[in-house]
Amino acid sequence: xxxxxxxxxxxxxxxxxxxxxxxxxxxxxEKRYKGFWHCVQETYRTEKIWGFYKGVSASVLxxxxxxxxxxxxxxxxxxxxxxxxxxxxxxxxxxxxxxLAGAVAGAVRVVLTNPSEVAKVRMQTxxxxxxxxxxxTASKPKYQGSLHCLKVITxxxxxxxxxxxxxxxLCRDCSASAIYFLSYSALCDWLTPAGKSKxxxxxxxxxxxxxxxxxxxxxxxxxxxxSRMQIDESDQHKYKGLIHCVRESVKxxxxxxxxxxxxxxxxxxxxxxxxxxxxxEAVLRFTDHYISKK
Numbered sequence: 001x002x003x004x005x006x007x008x009x010x011x012x013x014x015x016x017x018x019x020x021x022x023x024x025x026x027x028x029x030e031k032r033y034k035g036f037w038h039c040v041q042e043t044y045r046t047e048k049i050w051g052f053y054k055g056v057s058a059s060v061l062x063x064x065x066x067x068x069x070x071x072x073x074x075x076x077x078x079x080x081x082x083x084x085x086x087x088x089x090x091x092x093x094x095x096x097x098x099x100l101a102g103a104v105a106g107a108v109r110v111v112l113t114n115p116s117e118v119a120k121v122r123m124q125t126x127x128x129x130x131x132x133x134x135x136x137t138a139s140k141p142k143y144q145g146s147l148h149c150l151k152v153i154t155x156x157x158x159x160x161x162x163x164x165x166x167x168x169x170l171c172r173d174c175s176a177s178a179i180y181f182l183s184y185s186a187l188c189d190w191l192t193p194a195g196k197s198k199x200x201x202x203x204x205x206x207x208x209x210x211x212x213x214x215x216x217x218x219x220x221x222x223x224x225x226x227s228r229m230q231i232d233e234s235d236q237h238k239y240k241g242l243i244h245c246v247r248e249s250v251k252x253x254x255x256x257x258x259x260x261x262x263x264x265x266x267x268x269x270x271x272x273x274x275x276x277x278x279x280x281e282a283v284l285r286f287t288d289h290y291i292s293k294k
């Protein structure tokens with residue numbers, strides 16, 4: 001059920017946060033935008049509402065699968081640790097146990113996430129004006145959809161093209177996932193009144209939202225590098241690897257480049273992760289209640 005609950009929560013959360021994610025990616029990868037509102041206005045002016053949802057279909061499917069694996073891996077790995085260390089799978093884990101399980105869940109995510117992240121970033125940064133804002137016949141975009149994007153990348157860049165930015169994504173997800181699950185667990189424990197075995201839904205909402213903000217605050221520098229490495233197509237070869245991308249980005253734009261989109265990430269993370277955790281907990285509690293009644 002952890003896998004199923006994670007999948008439902010992940011899919012719903014994507015619909016909530018995707019427009020802000022598109023704006024975040026464009027700000028991180030393109031110098032032409034002066035800030036958040038300028039990016040929003042330009043995207044809407046040239047591409048209308050659909051411009052904010054480029055690549056959303058692949059992202060919903062991918063995030064559902066990834067969230068399923070993430071929550072399922074976390075819970076099962078944590079139960080395994082508890083069984084080995086304390087002799088019972090339902091024993092109360094330590095903060096180190098929670099962090100380790102979270103980091104493992106983050107590492108497992110990368111295998112599934114990277115191809116969809118590459119397609120998402122390429123689609124989000126592709127410019128093809130909406131017909132209503134141009135009198136000329138628009139040229140056919142290189143990527144005609146998320147699946148077509150993956151097909152083109154595989155053809156032009158080989159299988160390795162689907163795993164561009166993998167090193168940055170691994171750094172991002174392992175550290176962020178450890179903080180994510182640790183802060184959620186700690187906040188739930190802190191906010192739940194003594195004597196109650198499970199946190200209330202308001203506690204879940206607040207804990208999930210703040211856990212998302214903390215995780216993305218830590219993840220933003222590697223998120224910027226990951227996005228830049230992933231839009232580097234086969235005919236460009238701007239970056240030779242993670243360290244080279246960091247060095248070149250900081251050299252040209254200063255250290256502040258690593259925090260591009262930080263505010264957006266944190267604003268987006270709160271409602272998105274509220275939805276993830278409250279859906280996850282609701283599904284688990286509903287099934288527990290249904291099974292216990294049977």
